[in-house]
Amino acid sequence: MRTHARTHALLPSLLLLGALTFTAACAPGSNGAPGAASSDARPGATTSPTRGVDPSRIKxxxxxNDSSEHSSCPFATSYPEVPGAEAMTAAMRKDVEQRLATFRSGVCEGDQGSAGRELNISHRFLVASGDVLGVRLTTADQSGAGSGLSSRTYWYDGADRAHSPAVALVSDGARDAFLTALKDQLTGREGVDATALEGAFSAPDARATVLDDMAFTADGGLKVTVDRGDMGVPAAGEIVVTFSAKTVTPWLSAFGERAQRQTVAPGRSLDLGASSTPVPAAPTHxxxxxxxxxxxxxxxxALTFDDGPAAPETATLLTHLARYEARATFFxxxxxxxxxxxxxxxxxRAGHEIGNHSWNHPDLTKLTPAQVASQLNRTSAAVKAATGKEPTLFRPPYGAINAQVKAATTLSPVLWDVxxxxxxxxxAAKVARAVIDKAQRNDVVLLHDIHPTSVAAVPEILRTLTARGYHFVTVSHLRATL
Structure with missing residues (x-):
């Protein structure tokens, strides 16, 4: 197989903390990303963690998903779409698309000073129970100043069928008491500028911007996460204030009370009033x-497909592959x-190989060894939970790999030829033609099963190259038989 030399600019270590914040503290196989633990030791505060959610149970x-696989335009974004929560999905889509458009125009379209910058937006479910849905999007945007790290929570009230901002967890009548207590907790914190603090709470619009990340802990406390850039000079990390359940419960709105209750004692189902919740059947090939x-x-x-699985694209792809008895590798x-x-x-089950492509697609060369291990170990654990077998291969996002990444894992790296x-x-036609025209014997081909157009290209690839005598095998099989 042909090999490729790739070089990647390294950013200062402060910029690397974005990925750590939403990966390192999660146990293998757990959903999403915890915020930093509360450092508040004052009365009424707690360090209780937030509760995980199993997303596979959401019908x-x-x-x-959207991503590139090119080091000149490194981005990966994701957010969930849940039946019934269309207004919340629309809000997340708008925010993600705006961030991505800004990044692509500033970094991917010829900005001379953009080398080494990366955008990563990952998601985590906070609660998905009864008529309450909560999601946190965590953004590491290294195209801007400071750490580039920020987070925002999105809430959906199934009873009112409405998307709610985080501040809606607190009732209007208790808003002043809540804000006073929060300001007291923030005053004197390292990195908090007094003038910026006062300005952040001076007007409703400002408060909504600053207080856009609020979530309940497993024991009913309320964790408020504030981006440092909103409180003073931009710096890596965030400021967390956690109020105990006893302290915060009197301040909650009716929706906040339900969100608290569904977080502490989640039910087995989520019902947001959707007219239907179609669940496509997985292929049985x-x-x-x-x-x-x-x-x-x-x-x-060796056809390889990155960034999935995706519904329904991956299911469609499996049917195309089965029709030609082709085997592939899914990273x-x-x-x-x-x-x-x-x-x-x-x-x-269909005989394909499952590889590891990290938990949320960061450039691994910009992470510490512990962060790299967390990204890969969590993903391997999730694959094993699904299939009973851990991966042996991994594909580094953007093809970015160095000695430190290799040393942090026992998985074997796989890049690509085409x-x-x-x-x-x-x-679809352009993608199919790229493979048909460029692929040579024993090549590894890079595709993505998150894109419908890429999946639609596969039948033409298989039909044309099968007629030319090609056999489609997994990467491990290709390596083993050469």
């Missing part, structure tokens, strides 16, 4: 034994595995 859930293709004697090609993203375990099981650039060109 009809889809994860909206089953491999007919081990692959006996000898790549020394016949022409082989899965951990947060998507957690949401769609049934699709990962279907991939394995880049279809399907993340840039959402054109």
């Amino acid at each position: 009809g859930l889809q994860i909206v 089953t491999a007919s034994g081990d692959d006996d293709t000898d790549c020394k004697r016949v022409k082989c090609l 899965t993203v951990g947060q998507n595995v957690a949401a769609h375990r049934e699709l990962v099981r279907a991939e394995a 880049d279809t650039e399907d993340w840039k060109y959402r054109d």
Whole structure:
């Protein structure tokens, strides 16, 4: 296989904390990303963690993903789409698309000073129970000043069928008492500027911007996370104030009380009043034994698909592959595995290989060894939970790899020979032609199963190259038979 040399600019260590904040403290296989633990030791504060949510139990859930796989334009974004919560989905979509458009125009379209910058937006479910849905989006945007780290929570009230800002967890009548207590907790904190603090609470619009990340802890306390850039000079990390359940409960709105209750004692189902919650069935294709293709004697090609699984795209892709008895390698993203375990099981059952593509697609060369290990170990654990088998291969996002990344894992890295650039060109015919024209014997081809146009290109790829005598195998099979 051809090899490729890649170089990647390293950013200062402060900029690397974004990925750590939403990965390092999670146990393997858990959902999402905790905020920093509260450092508040004053009366009424607690360090109780937030409760995890199993996203695979949310009926009809889809994860909206977008990413590049190119080091000159490194971005990866994701947010959930839950039936019934259309208004909340629209709010997340608007915010994500605005951030991505700004990033692409400033970084991907020829900005001379953009080398090494990266945008990553990941999601975590805070609660998905009864008629309450809560989601946190965490953004590491290294195209701006300071750490580039920020987070925002989105709330949906199924009873009122309305998207609510975080401040709606507190009742109007108790808002002043809540704000006074919060200001008291923030006053004197390291990095908090008194003038900025006063300005942040001076007007409703300002308060809504600053207080956009609020979530309940497992024991009913309320954790308020404030981006340091909102309180003073931009710096890495965030400021967290956590009020105990006893302190915060009298301040809660009716919706806040339900959100607190559903977080502390979640039910087994989520009902947001959706007219229907279609759940596409996972394909049941089953491999007919081990692959006996000898790549020394016949022409082989390894198709690889990054960033999934995605519903319904991955299911459609599995059907295309089964029609031609083709095997492939799926480099899965951990947060998507957690949401769609049934699709990962279907991939394995059909004889495909499951690889590791990190938890939420950061550039691993910008992380510490502990962060790299967390990204990969959590994803491997999620894959094992779905299939019973841990991956042996990993694909570093953007192909970014160095000695430190290699030393942080026992997984074997896999890059590629043919880049279809399907993340840039959402054109099935163009993607198919890129593979058909460029692929040579024993090549590894890069595609993404999160894009419908890429999935739609696969039948033409398989039909044309099968007629030319190619056999489609997994990366491990290709390596083992050369």
